[in-house]
Amino acid sequence: MEYQNPKLPENNVSKEHPIKEFSTLLIGTLVLVVVISIALSVAGSSLAGLIPYSAEKKVAGLYDMSSHSDNDRFPKIASYLQQLADKISIAQSLPPEMKITVHYMDSPTMNAFATLGGNVFMFRGLLEKLPNENSLVTLLGHEIAHVKYRHPIKSFGGGIAVAIAMTTIGSSADTNILGDAGLLSTLQFSRKMESQSDLEAMHNLNTIYGHLNGGAELFRIFKKARGTEDVGSTKSPSEFFSTHPQDEKRINSFKETAKEKGWSESGQLTPLPDYFNF
């Protein structure tokens, strides 16, 4: 008699199509990651807001901010900017321990930002496009308002919470976040933070000059720059502008706020000093 094995059914392997499993898992993972990141970011930023300013200053003191600035080479511009910042600090009634330090950067990048410890960076690329002191005060006031409302530490806290979580689960998070580069580049403010700072900038503009004229000019410059794309040289401008409220909206908000608060929209524009020529 010849031996015969029974034919076994092909049932060792699941019949589910691998692509189906793949997409279910991928979507599930993405949703999970997004939800957890948002939760961590919100929790981290609200907790970071509770850190006293003195502690923030200590952390910022670990980094040599002035090594990035060109204040030494342009003392006149630097002291002019610093003087304006001090004036704005008073107008925004910043607490005395919140000392603003302005760093001038001789770089064509069209940018300006505020970071930890009351350090505000202003780039030549943006400053050279400003037509008058009023728009400069708007810009500076906007950045100083970020410091006033503790936006840098909040943004930093949210970023760190996410980075710690990412490193814990083993994926290669940007560990640079704790380093020098991270301090200068990873801060991104939410639109809500930007609107809050805009409002504060309008307020100090009115306090200093008695009117809002020239303020909206700043956003027209942004709008124009965005249109031509002829901005900066290093990073794409959209990176900086993306979280900011739309230019048109910001220009309109000047009108609305002026009406609401009864502030004048016209008035004498203050020219920039002669040495502010690039």
Place this chain on the structure above:
Amino acid sequence: MEQLIYVAVFVSLGYFFGRRAEKKHFKSLIEREEKMNKLPAMGSRMPPQDGKYDQVLVSGSVCIANDYFKTFVAGLRNLFGGKISTYESLLDRARREALLRMKEEAYKLGADLVFNVKYETSNISGQSSKKPPIIEAHAYGTALRKL
């Protein structure tokens, strides 16, 4: 962003080539199993008692590499738990191929049956979790030829 593109490319390459290889392999497995059907292979440790037999150890082993797609899906599966179906086919192929190779060896020796058949499966890609698993399946047994 660049990394995402790399992953997407590797995953799709893994899917298309891996799946093609797998289909081909299953087809060949089924055909060859049919051919080897007449040669019994059993796990029983008791040899037949009905006469004298020549005996020889036969074995077959195979290494099967995983593809990027399977590793990726398995990695995602690790987050949620559950059966890793992409590895099921990998192990199934490896065991069946190893057994077939063993049977083919026994067949060449003119064996009438193989008894005391055992399997070993091992991961030969090392301990690093970063490397994709490569598995070896080894089947061995005692082939008997009636004298």
